[in-house]
Amino acid sequence: xxxxxxxxxxxxxxxxxxxxxxxxxxxxxxxxxxxxxxxxxxxxxxxxxxxxxxxxxxxxxxxxxxxxxxxxxxxxxxxxxxxxxxxxxxxxxxxxxxxxxxxxxxxxxxxxxxxxxxxxxxxxxxxxxxxxxxxxxxxxxxxxxxxxxxxxxxxxxxxxxxxxxxxxxxxxxxxxxxxxxxxxxxxxxxxxxxxxxxxxxxxxxxxxxxxxxxxxxxxxxxxxxxxxxxxxxxxxxxxxxxxxxxxxxxxxxxxxxxxxxxxxxxxxxxxxxxxxxxxxxxx
Numbered sequence: 001x002x003x004x005x006x007x008x009x010x011x012x013x014x015x016x017x018x019x020x021x022x023x024x025x026x027x028x029x030x031x032x033x034x035x036x037x038x039x040x041x042x043x044x045x046x047x048x049x050x051x052x053x054x055x056x057x058x059x060x061x062x063x064x065x066x067x068x069x070x071x072x073x074x075x076x077x078x079x080x081x082x083x084x085x086x087x088x089x090x091x092x093x094x095x096x097x098x099x100x101x102x103x104x105x106x107x108x109x110x111x112x113x114x115x116x117x118x119x120x121x122x123x124x125x126x127x128x129x130x131x132x133x134x135x136x137x138x139x140x141x142x143x144x145x146x147x148x149x150x151x152x153x154x155x156x157x158x159x160x161x162x163x164x165x166x167x168x169x170x171x172x173x174x175x176x177x178x179x180x181x182x183x184x185x186x187x188x189x190x191x192x193x194x195x196x197x198x199x200x201x202x203x204x205x206x207x208x209x210x211x212x213x214x215x216x217x218x219x220x221x222x223x224x225x226x227x228x229x230x231x232x233x234x235x236x237x238x239x240x241x242x243x244x245x246x247x248x249x250x251x252x253x254x255x256x257x258x259x260x261x262x263x264x265x266x267x268x269x270x271x272x273x274x275x276x277x278x279x280x281x282x283x
Contacts, residue, residue, distance in 0.1 A: 001211035001222040002075060002101060005056075006244045009063045017227065021236040028057075029244065031198045036061055038192040038259020039122055039159055045119035045268040046157045049074050049105065051134065054124040055161065060238045064245025065254055065276065072105050074121070078133040090137075090215060093169070098137060099169045109147035118155045124203040125160030125191070128174040135180045155247075158189045163199040192241045192283040207234040232269065248280035255280070 005013060037056050039048070047070050057111070062071055077099060080087050090098070102108065107119065123130055135158070137268045142149055158181075165171055173191070175181045181189045194202075207230045225231065244250040255276040263269045 001220075002104075003213055003222050004225050005073070005075075005210050006061055006225070006238075008050075008239050014239070016020070017232055018236045018239065021233050024237040024240045025231075026237070026240060026244070028198045028201060029241075031195045032057060033250070033253045035161060035192055035194045036256045037254050039161070039259060040272065041258045041261035041263045041269055042159060042190045042192060043120040044118055044157055044187070044263075045266075046118035047072070049119055049121050051121050051123040051130060052077050053210060054203045055122060056238065057202060057241055058122070060241040061245040061254075063241040063248070064247075064281070065251050065279075066245075066272075069237060070090060074101070074107075075106060075210060075213045076101065076134075076218075077212050078130055079212070079214045080216065087133075093279070094215045094218050095128060095137070099141060101218075102138075107138075107150065109142040109145040112138075112142075112152045112155055113147045118157050120157035120159050122159045124162065124194075124199060125162050125174050125192070126203075128160065128178045130158065132160050132178055132180060137181070139180070139282075153184055153188075156184060156188060158184075159189050160189075161197045161199065162191050162193050164193040172254055207231060209234055209238060251276040251280040 006017075039058065040062075048062070049072050050056070051074050053075060059071060059073055077086070078134075082088070099108075103111075106115070114117070120136060121131065125131065132259070135156075138156075139149075142152055159175060162174070167194075175189045175191070209225060209231060211226075245254070256267060256272045258264070258273050258276075261269070264273070
């Protein structure tokens with residue numbers, strides 16, 4: 001069972017959970033907004049699927065700023081013990097559960113081959129292990145179901161949020177070391193960099209609203225969300241990001257970030273920027 005997470009866009013469930021929490025500082029807001037705008041602009045007009053929990057803050061920001069039917073969360077983690085030099089294989093039951101979760105998001109091979117817009121999987125990336133496992137899971141399923149890979153490959157995007165580094169010919173680029181990326185069109189695997197402190201906060205240190213959902217927990221009952229002080233404070237931060245995304249200032253800031261991208265020459269991105277600016281004016 002997928003771990004419960006509060007609906008922060010229509011937050012009827014929150015009740016008094018935020019009572020007594022401190023006002024969030026949102027010290028990372030400028031970097032988050034800039035990165036989010038780039039993710040949108042580099043998605044190729046795709047629907048965004050946020051993998052794992054690391055970029056829940058980006059999901060929350062966008063949940064306030066734009067229509068939620070373009071956004072979804074895939075809270076799967078593939079972390080598990082190694083068997084030799086590789087992680088142990090997924091069991092048949094775990095593989096079946098992963099497919100069930102993907103199906104709940106209309107990400108079956110059948111649905112992928114017939115969807116109108118591409119789908120972009122978004123996650124923080126170090127070496128790309130999660131994206132590798134997700135791609136291999138999908139590719140195997142597509143082959144088993146005999147759905148048209150030449151069609152589906154044009155509808156898949158992977159956007160890795162990486163930590164900022166000085167660029168040089170020796171700079172490590174995860175996608176160059178992941179052979180599966182060569183099965184996709186060249187512009188289907190993109191990177192967006194984020195300040196190292198912010199990247200580490202989201203990927204390693206931020207208190208999340210849900211438990212980690214690795215394979216050993218895929219088949220277990222969900223014990224429900226924690227309600228300790230750290231989680232309640234994280235809830236206040238998440239709600240503040242939704243509110244900022246909904247605000248005129250938040251929408252204008254996202255539009256500005258997107259407007260600096262080369263993809264602004266494409267009509268879909270100009271329409272998205274205009275929609276955000278019009279929403280800011282109406283607000």
